[in-house]
């Protein structure tokens with residue numbers, strides 16, 4: 001019998017509304033019972049039409065005994081305090097990326113959830129894109145051999161039209177160009193494949209826009225266990241999303257045909273040792289929904305949620321070093 005997890009969506013901007021839309025297709029796993037949005041008029045009609053209680057105050061969701069989990073789609077700098085408040089109220093948490101802007105904050109959030117026995121989900125839906133999930137499974141079984149290198153880019157120009165006082169364009173809230181918006185997904189996949197990072201050189205420049213945090217970022221990462229990853233992102237060129245992994249027994253290049261906001265399938269090119277280069281088209285999927293469903297099933301005691309606390313801390317430790325390197329211009333050690 002279906003036993004959906006009752007959630008409150010917190011932050012009903014671009015991504016909160018995207019999550020609400022995809023969750024219509026997951027009624028057996030998740031029921032949205034509340035929403036929280038300070039700019040309440042922007043989503044009043046939407047929530048009324050769906051029968052979702054709406055208020056401006058996060059405390060209303062935390063004090064609602066019907067809410068089992070909060071889904072945070074709020075500005076990055078709020079995540080750590082909002083997770084602590086959710087844990088104090090006994091709610092499971094799904095947090096949008098990045099989890100935090102410092103390793104210490106990430107460690108605190110991971111420890112709080114673990115000690116309270118609460119699931120911490122993370123908006124790294126790229127892991128749920130079918131070709132990425134296949135690639136990770138192949139890496140885990142050793143089919144790709146020793147992973148040597150990663151090259152990845154995730155760019156879009158959607159933010160160029162935002163008002164210049166938008167939080168996503170502020171250097172203190174979204175430092176290092178597109179690293180917190182898009183590059184963070186690539187750092188996540190990099191630490192998932194190669195483990196904890198050792199050091200990073202990041203170059204962030206403002207090349208063709210007036211975006212204060214820069215529009216073009218590139219990070220070159222060395223991993224403690226060997227291997228390297230080159231992650232780049234632009235906030236000022238047309239959409240591109242590719243992830244390429246090279247191993248001793250084969251390589252795979254995954255290109256998204258459209259932004260995950262409206263997925264349109266993937267183009268995957270690969271070659272295994274001794275074999276030809278093969279290109280395949282993969283049909284549409286909805287990884288944002290599938291990630292939330294995996295979280296809900298973990299809350300109900302199903303399969304363990306795949307983004308572990310170790311992955312989360314390793315990712316934010318690397319992100320923090322990326323920020324330091326973008327400022328110093330030097331290779332920075334990852335704490």
Ligand SMILES: NC(=O)c1ccc[n+]([C@@H]2O[C@H](COP(=O)([O-])OP(=O)(O)OC[C@H]3O[C@@H](n4cnc5c(N)ncnc54)[C@H](O)[C@@H]3O)[C@@H](O)[C@H]2O)c1
Pocket residue numbers: 010011012013014015016036037038039058072073074075076078096097098123124125180181260
């Ligand atoms: N996983 C992905 O692919 C993906 C894509 C886009 C955004 N995101 C993430 O989603 C989060 C939100 O980004 P966005 O693009 O939707 O931003 P946004 O500005 O469109 O939405 C954020 C919303 O949070 C609201 N808010 C502010 N303070 C709040 C508070 N105290 N309580 C509740 N709501 C509050 C704002 O009014 C706004 O409506 C960020 O962490 C971002 O990185 C993830």
